[in-house]
Amino acid sequence: MFGLDLNGLTGEVVTRKNAEYEEARQEWNRAIQKFPLVIVYASSVQDVSNAVRWAVKHRIDLRIRSGSHHYEGYSTGNHVLVLDVSRLSSIKLDATANTLTAGGGVKNEQIYEFAGKRGYPFPGGTCPTVGVSGYVLGGGWGYSSRYFGLGCDSLIGLELINAEGDLIKASKRENKDLFWACKGAGGGNFGVVVSMTFRLPPKIRTVTLVQLYRPDASPAIMEQFLLTWQKWLPRADRKITISTTLYDSAAEGMAIFGRGFYYGAADEAKRILSPFAKISGMELSAEEKPFLEAVREVEKSYPSSEKFKSTGRFVFKTYTSDEIRTLVELIQNKPPGSIFAGLTVYALGGKVQEVKPNETAFYYRNARYIAGIQSVWEEDRYASVNQRWVVQRFRILESLTEGSFVNFPISELPNYETAYYGANAERLREVNDRYDPSRVFQFPQAIR
Template sequence: MNYNLCGLTGRVVILEDPCYDEARQNYNQAIQQYPLIINYCRDKWDVANAVIWSEKYHMPIRIRNGGHNYEGYSNGDGVLIIDVSEMIDMDLDENKNLLYVQGGVTNELVYEFVSSKGYPFPGGTCPTVGVGGYALGGGWGLSCRFLGLGCDSLEEIELVNFKGDIIKANRTCNEDLFWACRGAGGGNFGVVVSMTFRLPPKTGNVTLIEIDYLHVTSGEQEEFLGIWQEWLKSADPRITLIARVYHSVNDGLAMLARGIFYGGPDEARQMMKPFLELAGAESSFEFITFLEAVTMIGNTYPPFEKFQSASRFVLHDFSRREISGLVGLIRSRAEGSVFAGLSLYALGGRVREISTDETAFFYRKAHFIIWLETVWEENRFANENRSWVNDRFPALAFVTTGSYVNFPYSRLPNYLEEYYGTHVRRLEWIKEKYDPDHVFSFPQDLRGEPPFQVRIPENHRDEVPAKAPGDAAYRGFRYVGNHTG
């Protein structure tokens, strides 16, 4: 393909640049992709120019901020990446109770900014996840049962459309697009260059909860899952937890519960009593600022990983037999796996109070999200670990419903219905209205992958790191992270 880079503005990285191999990496480094061009945009006009340029040269686009898409859909081979990670301006209007952010801000940046004014924010757990992708896909985080999902606080978005025009969407302007972008907006309709969020009430200290159980038995993991689903039925909406049963190199079979409570530690301990009564519980209840809490959670994340995962929603109580089957999924790890786990993300509370059809996020009535994952360090074990998830997915799917679009899984059958439920037809209509030429595409978008692909030179295909510099950390680091959003 012959093309001229004139017309692209901002910072441009191509195959020949020394920084290319670093710039092309995803957070999930099990996925190695080779874009032709990475355009780091510094304002919305750079984004508009990139969209117009891509149409001129018929080059497929991917939209990237933090690069945390589990299946690498914010990247690709032979594509133009529109990277908005350098667009990080923020403003806070306390008179109108609004937060304005550009499309490149991350959880970490937002937390630091709003906390300086005394506010919390319903963001995600991993500090380097982009708030845009997080909120546009729904946005589960450790404040969601109290403050709602990330998309529930959105008041307006500004995006660059398929023509390179800059448009806005809110409850009175392009309201169908605004509806769609709150749960299905990640990469489907345009490049989001700014977002306006409604601020939650100011808060004082919160309680950071951590309960760990190391070197347990499968029976104890089953008991933990039973307690979890009973506890969640009547849990105070001020508390949101991640629970996990897992099997790691360092901890053997183990469990944990971690979360944030908008209240004091004594009340939190009382709420968590069923978990604390389990044998081997090691607990911590710290009464700290919101920023300190989310920073401590964020510090558990490595700079990148190699993993394969799949997510589902849970809409009914598991029977004892089903709980036993779920725990059995992680009893043995794949060859080379350093961590295998089932993570449980609490829903309910404010999430359930909002009607199913108010936003594109469909699974408002789910009890929790369940997420199956395996992590490995060495590239030679990738196939075994991917097969480990693929082989177990049918058993997980049999007792669950749908999948969370922010935790994508490439082998989903009927992925549109799995991600969006009965909202699919409306979303497809909105996609056709706002992107009739299918400029914005990726493998699991609302219309499917475009037919053309640009070939990458063979000499770049072998440039896959044999071992990432952060991998050794797994030998001494108890893996408890997730990549929410």
């Protein structure tokens, strides 16, 4: 700290000398404990520009933070400058053009409240405090994906601060290659996004919130669910998007819980989900609500923070009964100290598949769904055993899947660029060579 020259930094500047440093350095995943050299809360685009130029001048590594939700904590680090854009939270609606422009620090809950109160749905994520920019730049899966596409599919333009500290724009008309790259590979790469403009979906009156629940789920019941799921999903109405977790929790034991949105009536949703109702003991509900109420119902289930290890891979195939059994076995025998260990499936298809794999940086357009593995714990002494447990099961999941979802990252990926970006990886390196040749925007799994 001695001799650290903070001249040139603007916005709120927090260092270890400040009382608020301890809280300011925390990620949503409290298993991540890093100690930045300085944290800058930018309140303006100029603050962002000044922070980038300061980091370059002083040769300090830079991390970009919006909602603090990076699974592996790459939005922070030891002895780095954390550039926090969460205060860039303005939202504007152009009702004539049917577009919404949001600051780079806007969170899911903020954009849902703004759009929902005006009658619009929005293809955002599920956790309220996730930053919309991080969500969108990694592709963006949510409960509207099969109907409206991924979050990045509604993006029509953005503004970012580049490696020189200058503001540049990207869209289909200007800096087209950068715009392409930011739709699936922009998180932490290329620059600091300070503004995003989205094409809004049509206004709606209600959406149906659907839920599946099977308490006391035996391995056989879980296998039956996955067999039903993989047969059901390819033919499911695109207006429905759900995710479902098979889990072992300290509170409930073994169970299955699924949730999502159907853009239609409740009775139609129940008919679409009827194959799952045939599973013994499965409870199914469908309730029509205004979009904003449905979103709030989902959001209230998330805690303010957790300690976890979690990741996700893409599924392209139909599994055999033996492979299904292997997947279910992944969550048998949760690790010591785990309060929740689960396997989650996230539906893809529908509008996601209408975009070609090379049309945006998000490559895995033709996957049927995402499969993720996770464990959550409370006591720090159980961190390493839980992390190893997830990595061991990830290796099994890896053998049954193709490619990893960059928004559900895992640090134990040796060839991470190909895993995250598939055949788009080489073009992404070329874009990075053009926009950030000196690699100002680097982190452990940055584009090299």
